Amino acid sequence: MNQKLFTGNFILLILGQLSSLFGNFILKLALSMYVLDATGSAAVFAGILSAAVIPTIILSPLGGILADRADRRNVMVALDVLTGLSVLGAALFLTERNSITVICVLLVILSILGAFETPTVQACIPTMLEGDNIMKGNAIVNQTASFSYLIAPMLGGVLYSIIGLKPVMYASVVCFFLTALFECFIKLHYKRPHSAQGIFSIIRQDLSESVRYIFKEQTAIAKMLLLTALSRFFVMGVIIVGLPFIIRAVLHLDAKYYGAAESALAVAVILGSTAAGLLTGKLKIHRLSVVLAFLGIFMLPAGAVFFLPVNAMVQYAVLVLSFCCIQTVISIFSIFAVSLIQQRTPNHLIGKIMAYTSAITLCVQPVGQIVYGFYFDRFSHAVYLVLLPTGLIVCAIGLSSAKFFRDMAQSGTE
Numbered sequence: 001m002n003q004k005l006f007t008g009n010f011i012l013l014i015l016g017q018l019s020s021l022f023g024n025f026i027l028k029l030a031l032s033m034y035v036l037d038a039t040g041s042a043a044v045f046a047g048i049l050s051a052a053v054i055p056t057i058i059l060s061p062l063g064g065i066l067a068d069r070a071d072r073r074n075v076m077v078a079l080d081v082l083t084g085l086s087v088l089g090a091a092l093f094l095t096e097r098n099s100i101t102v103i104c105v106l107l108v109i110l111s112i113l114g115a116f117e118t119p120t121v122q123a124c125i126p127t128m129l130e131g132d133n134i135m136k137g138n139a140i141v142n143q144t145a146s147f148s149y150l151i152a153p154m155l156g157g158v159l160y161s162i163i164g165l166k167p168v169m170y171a172s173v174v175c176f177f178l179t180a181l182f183e184c185f186i187k188l189h190y191k192r193p194h195s196a197q198g199i200f201s202i203i204r205q206d207l208s209e210s211v212r213y214i215f216k217e218q219t220a221i222a223k224m225l226l227l228t229a230l231s232r233f234f235v236m237g238v239i240i241v242g243l244p245f246i247i248r249a250v251l252h253l254d255a256k257y258y259g260a261a262e263s264a265l266a267v268a269v270i271l272g273s274t275a276a277g278l279l280t281g282k283l284k285i286h287r288l289s290v291v292l293a294f295l296g297i298f299m300l301p302a303g304a305v306f307f308l309p310v311n312a313m314v315q316y317a318v319l320v321l322s323f324c325c326i327q328t329v330i331s332i333f334s335i336f337a338v339s340l341i342q343q344r345t346p347n348h349l350i351g352k353i354m355a356y357t358s359a360i361t362l363c364v365q366p367v368g369q370i371v372y373g374f375y376f377d378r379f380s381h382a383v384y385l386v387l388l389p390t391g392l393i394v395c396a397i398g399l400s401s402a403k404f405f406r407d408m409a410q411s412g413t414e
Helices: 008-039 042-069 072-093 099-128 132-163 165-183 199-217 219-250 255-278 285-297 300-307 312-343 347-362 365-378 384-400 402-410
Strands: none
Touching (some): 008 099, 008 132, 008 219, 008 255, 042 199, 042 365, 099 132, 099 347, 132 255, 219 365, 219 384, 300 312
C-alpha cells in the first residue's frame, strides 16, 4: 500500500488534537490542584473525578451513533466550540464560595461533550487512513497527545502556582477555539443516510447492530475489552488518584512537582507510542499477555520504596520512574488494541464500536477511583499496602490471560 500517511486532513486533525489536548491538560491539572488544595482529601477528589466520568460512560453509545450518521467534521467543530464556551462560562461564574460546585458542573459538562467527541475523532482516523497506516496514525496521534502532555502539565502547574485557576481556564478556552478553527478546514466525504425511521428507532437499531457485532460476530473484541476494563480498575485508580495524592498529601511536595511528574509521564507515552509504531507487524497478539503483566511488575518498585529509610525526593523519583514505565506499557497495549479493533470494523459501524470501546473500558474507572480514593486516605501513612498488592494482582491478571491471547492468535484474529 502506497497511501500517503501525512495527508492534509490528517495534518489538520493532528494540529487540532495538539491544541485541544494542550488546553485539556492545563485545565485538568489546574482543576485537580485546586480541588486537592481546597479539600485535602483523596476520597473527595476521587469522588468528583468519578462522577465526571459517568456521563461519558452512559452517553458514549449515542456519541458513536452521531459519529456514524452525522458529518464528523461538523460534529468536531461544534463540540470544541461548546467546550470553549463551557469553560469560559465556568471561569466567569467561579467564586471562592461556589468554586467546588462550579468545577463539578464543568467536569460533568466536559464529560458529556467528550462522550460525543472521542468516538468521532477515533472514527476519523480509519476514514483518512488505510491498512498499516491506521496503526501508525494512532501512534502519531498518541505522540501528539504526549507532546501536549509533556509541556502542558509543567506549564499548568507553574501557572496555577503563580497566577491561580482562572487565567489557566481562559488559556484553555483559546486552545479549544483554535482547535475548532483547524477542524473547519478538514474535508471528509459525507453522505447523509436516508431513513424513514424515527430517532428512537434509529438509536435502537444502531445500538442493537453494534452490540451484536461485538458480542456475537467478534467475541474476541468483547473479551479483550473486558480484560482491559479489569486492568484499568486497578491501574487507572492508582495513577489518576494515587499519583497526585501521594505527591501532595504524602510527600508534601507542591504543584510544580506534580506538573513535572505529569510531564515525565508524557515522555513515557511518547516512548510507548514510538515503540508501538516500530513494533507494527512485529508484536504478535499472543505477546500481549506479557505486556499486561509488566503493568503490575513496574508498580512493585513504587510500593517497595516506601519501605526504605529514604527521603521524600528519592521516593518521588522512584514513584515517577515506576509510573512512567507503566505509562509506556499502557501506550503500547492501547495502540495495538484500538488499531486491531478499527481494522476489523466496517466504516458504517466504526463510530459506534469505538464508542463501546470507550464505554466498556471506562465503566469500571469511577469505581476504581472511588475505591482507591478511600484506600489512599485509609493507608496514607503506609501507601505500600495499596501499591504492592495492586501490582501483584495486575501481574497475575496479565499472566492468566496468556491462553486467551494464544487462542485469539490461533483463530486468525491477529
